[in-house]
Amino acid sequence: MSAQPLAESLVQSVDWLAIAPPTLAAVVALAVLVADLFVPEPRKAVLGWVSVAGLAAATALLLPLLDGDRSTFCTDGHARACSYTADHFTLVIQFLVLGGALLAALLSVTHLDDERRRVPAGEFWFLLLSSAAGAALLPASRDLATLIVALEVASLPAFALVGIRHGDKRSSEAALKFFLSSVTATAVSLMGISFVYASTGTLYLTQVAQRLPHVDGQLHTLAQTGVVLTLVGFAFKTAAVPFHFWVPDTYVGAPLPVAAYLSVVGKAVGFSGLILVTVVAFPSYADVWGPALAALAALTMTVGNVAALRQQATRAYSAVRLLAWSSVGQAGYLLVPIAAAGYTKDAQKAIGSTVAYALMYAAVNLGAFAVAALVGRGRALNRISDYRGLYATNPLSALLLAFFLLCLAGLPPGVIGLFAKVTVFSAAVDAGLGWLAVVMAVNVVIALFYYLQWTALLFRAPEGEPARHRVPAPLTAALALTGVLGVALSGAPQLVLRFAATGLF
Numbered sequence: 040m041s042a043q044p045l046a047e048s049l050v051q052s053v054d055w056l057a058i059a060p061p062t063l064a065a066v067v068a069l070a071v072l073v074a075d076l077f078v079p080e081p082r083k084a085v086l087g088w089v090s091v092a093g094l095a096a097a098t099a100l101l102l103p104l105l106d107g108d109r110s111t112f113c114t115d116g117h118a119r120a121c122s123y124t125a126d127h128f129t130l131v132i133q134f135l136v137l138g139g140a141l142l143a144a145l146l147s148v149t150h151l152d153d154e155r156r157r158v159p160a161g162e163f164w165f166l167l168l169s170s171a172a173g174a175a176l177l178p179a180s181r182d183l184a185t186l187i188v189a190l191e192v193a194s195l196p197a198f199a200l201v202g203i204r205h206g207d208k209r210s211s212e213a214a215l216k217f218f219l220s221s222v223t224a225t226a227v228s229l230m231g232i233s234f235v236y237a238s239t240g241t242l243y244l245t246q247v248a249q250r251l252p253h254v255d256g257q258l259h260t261l262a263q264t265g266v267v268l269t270l271v272g273f274a275f276k277t278a279a280v281p282f283h284f285w286v287p288d289t290y291v292g293a294p295l296p297v298a299a300y301l302s303v304v305g306k307a308v309g310f311s312g313l314i315l316v317t318v319v320a321f322p323s324y325a326d327v328w329g330p331a332l333a334a335l336a337a338l339t340m341t342v343g344n345v346a347a348l349r350q351q352a353t354r355a356y357s358a359v360r361l362l363a364w365s366s367v368g369q370a371g372y373l374l375v376p377i378a379a380a381g382y383t384k385d386a387q388k389a390i391g392s393t394v395a396y397a398l399m400y401a402a403v404n405l406g407a408f409a410v411a412a413l414v415g416r417g418r419a420l421n422r423i424s425d426y427r428g429l430y431a432t433n434p435l436s437a438l439l440l441a442f443f444l445l446c447l448a449g450l451p452p453g454v455i456g457l458f459a460k461v462t463v464f465s466a467a468v469d470a471g472l473g474w475l476a477v478v479m480a481v482n483v484v485i486a487l488f489y490y491l492q493w494t495a496l497l498f499r500a501p502e503g504e505p506a507r508h509r510v511p512a513p514l515t516a517a518l519a520l521t522g523v524l525g526v527a528l529s530g531a532p533q534l535v536l537r538f539a540a541t542g543l544f
Contacts, residue, residue, distance in 0.1 A: 339371035
């Protein structure tokens with residue numbers, strides 16, 4: 040091949056519209072960091088509203104991409120491959136990520152106003168926007184190098200966000216645990232990816248899928264090891280058991296809006312990456328990752344729900360700890376359809392169940408954290424017992440929290456939660472994983488106890504002088520958005536599955 044055709048095959052076009060959502064989030068992050076140098080201290084709040092506007096604009100930029108799949112950073116030639124693809128799967132996950140970051144930003148505006156002296160505003164907004172940009176890039180990544188870079192761009196700012204409060208030992212300890220676990224996951228993933236590259240000679244996901252079944256016999260063990268190590272690395276990111284140990288302490292030590300962000304956007308990052316490497320890159324190894332993920336799903340949901348059940352209502356930060364362990368249990372449910380994709384020919388339908396469940400979980404879990412942020416303004420220890428009699432002092436917040444908890448439990452009137460669980464249950468049964476469906480049913484019953492126990496506490500007579508909670512405008516907006524979204528989806532739950540599952544890949 041002459042030098043000229045080779046050079047032409049390496050030239051990559053850039054579709055600026057396709058990459059606009061994560062790019063805008065990154066640009067606004069840099070703008071906020073620079074503006075922080077010039078904005079006087081009394082007016083730092085404007086940085087928060089600029090960040091909120093930037094995330095809203097980045098979310099709105101998804102609309103022009105709905106007309107069809109777009110790819111960019113592509114190589115020409117007979118083996119055309121692209122590093123960035125804005126298909127339906129990408130857009131759904133980017134909507135979840137940017138929408139989740141927007142709601143976390145609304146919670147953060149109030150939080151930063153309350154802790155002005157302990158949390159530097161400019162650095163906080165820069166880190167949040169940078170992490171959101173990396174999280175939005177990840178579902179569009181179609182080569183292993185871009186995938187791991189996006190994963191780290193999403194993760195590295197999150198470490199700093201967890202430990203950003205000045206002089207808080209719990210915050211520093213939480214950031215250290217999160218950092219060490221995440222760095223270990225990245226190291227394992229990088230080793231796995233290097234083995235996959237060594238055995239296939241490519242990093243593009245579609246080309247890896249084509250070449251893995253035909254790897255030379257001498258490299259077969261290397262390829263198998265690479266697949267397993269890559270999956271283990273992503274299991275860390277999804278907080279699957281036994282790689283979950285950092286979750287409760289990190290959520291308690293982090294500022295509450297950051298914990299909300301990690302519970303939704305952090306999970307979306309891990310699960311979208313796991314979907315891409317299993318279904319797109321390693322379909323020929325479904326007999327390996329299918330059973331492994333099924334076992335992880337059963338273990339994760341069981342450990343998460345049993346630990347949540349054991350939380351004491353009077354223990355400091357027990358409300359946040361319960362939400363943390365609940366998120367581990369929910370991660371187990373999210374793993375079920377991905378495992379099912381390894382057993383069925385219709386992997387797209389199974390993955391659609393995970394995406395639909397993730398959309399439901401994001402809306403109601405962020406709503407629960409919003410109410411926790413409201414109660415935490417008056418009760419700094421944020422114990423479950425602090426929610427007793429909330430209906431007497433703030434009826435609307437109590438009703439919303441009850442609705443969110445019922446959605447997480449899968450009970451009416453939280454129809455969207457019930458619909459999502461039935462969808463995941465159906466994916467397991469259709470794939471022939473009857474034993475996993477039974478484990479899930481048992482865990483749903485376990486979870487009912489602690490969700491209903493918390494819900495009942497909201498309507499009991501308050502002890503002592505009831506605490507009044509003033510609801511600032513940003514917090515009101517977050518509660519309203521999550522409440523409206525949860526109620527609307529409960530009214531038409533089939534729209535979620537249709538939106539999530541149509542033409543994913």
